[in-house]
Amino acid sequence: MYPSLFDYAGATSWPQAVQLLQEGGEEAKVLAGGQSLVPMMALRLATPALLIDVNGAGDGEPRRESGRLVVPALTRHATLQRSVVVRDACPILAEAASWIGNIRVRHRGTIGGSVAHADPAGELPCSLVALEGAVRVLGPSGERIIAASNFFQTYFTTALEPGEVVTAVEVPVIASGRGWAFLELIRRVGDFALVEAAALIDLDDAGQCARVRLTVGAVGERPVDLSDEAGAVLQNGSIDEASAAEVGRRASAAVDPPDAVHGSGAYRREMVAVYVRRALLAAAARAGRGGAA
Numbered sequence: 001m002y003p004s005l006f007d008y009a010g011a012t013s014w015p016q017a018v019q020l021l022q023e024g025g026e027e028a029k030v031l032a033g034g035q036s037l038v039p040m041m042a043l044r045l046a047t048p049a050l051l052i053d054v055n056g057a058g059d060g061e062p063r064r065e066s067g068r069l070v071v072p073a074l075t076r077h078a079t080l081q082r083s084v085v086v087r088d089a090c091p092i093l094a095e096a097a098s099w100i101g102n103i104r105v106r107h108r109g110t111i112g113g114s115v116a117h118a119d120p121a122g123e124l125p126c127s128l129v130a131l132e133g134a135v136r137v138l139g140p141s142g143e144r145i146i147a148a149s150n151f152f153q154t155y156f157t158t159a160l161e162p163g164e165v166v167t168a169v170e171v172p173v174i175a176s177g178r179g180w181a182f183l184e185l186i187r188r189v190g191d192f193a194l195v196e197a198a199a200l201i202d203l204d205d206a207g208q209c210a211r212v213r214l215t216v217g218a219v220g221e222r223p224v225d226l227s228d229e230a231g232a233v234l235q236n237g238s239i240d241e242a243s244a245a246e247v248g249r250r251a252s253a254a255v256d257p258p259d260a261v262h263g264s265g266a267y268r269r270e271m272v273a274v275y276v277r278r279a280l281l282a283a284a285a286r287a288g289r290g291g292a293a
């Protein structure tokens with residue numbers, strides 16, 4: 001199939017993109033990598049009257065700013081995966097990016113597009129919530145910084161207001177010694193995830209759990225933050241097979257994934273327990289050796 005007719009405009013700055021969005025109203029859509037929008041247009045699930053190309057609106061090089069990693073919206077997934085800056089400052093983002101689609105998708109898709117699309121099975125939304133990251137947006141009223149936990153609202157729905165566009169995401173730099181892991185269950189490479197688990201762990205000097213962050217994705221209408229449930233089991237204790245399995249059981253009980261083509265809801269719920277346990281153990285192992293991959 002072919003998309004319906006549309007007008008095209010190229011933005012050379014983010015303020016211009018905002019202006020074009022205002023002029024286009026509800027019939028305007030932003031195009032960055034196009035890995036989600038273009039297939040939807042081909043199937044006529046999306047029929048924008050105006051397509052605003054933002055590839056010339058900014059740069060795509062991740063950078064450090066005041067103890068945080070800032071990733072511009074136009075950063076390609078492949079850049080996120082390979083960037084020395086990202087691997088040094090926040091390696092879990094690089095690991096999550098390696099699971100996205102296939103090599104063609106990763107070379108065209110952008111972090112801004114992925115975040116704005118808000119697919120519940122998206123690797124980056126799950127990681128951003130675990131990292132307590134934030135999304136920078138620009139709109140008619142200026143810039144806003146929205147916590148990732150508030151940005152993703154439900155299926156393909158975000159806190160973006162009319163006329164706003166994602167310009168960057170930011171996350172805390174992972175301190176040396178902090179353990180991390182991102183794991184995903186897929187039927188085959190390139191498929192959408194059936195289950196995702198993102199874990200970050202800090203150990204104290206005695207090797208006990210000082211803090212844990214845990215988010216699961218692809219099993220609900222948005223990423224599910226299970227940090228409180230994990231902390232109730234692990235805080236001030238050791239992370240071993242038994243404690244990680246207990247968190248996995250609680251995580252499984254806390255979600256209600258729908259049936260999918262490649263797995264029933266019951267199967268995916270069981271796999272939440274498995275992947276949460278594995279992610280926690282992997283993150284704890286990395287914490288024990290200084291956070292190294």
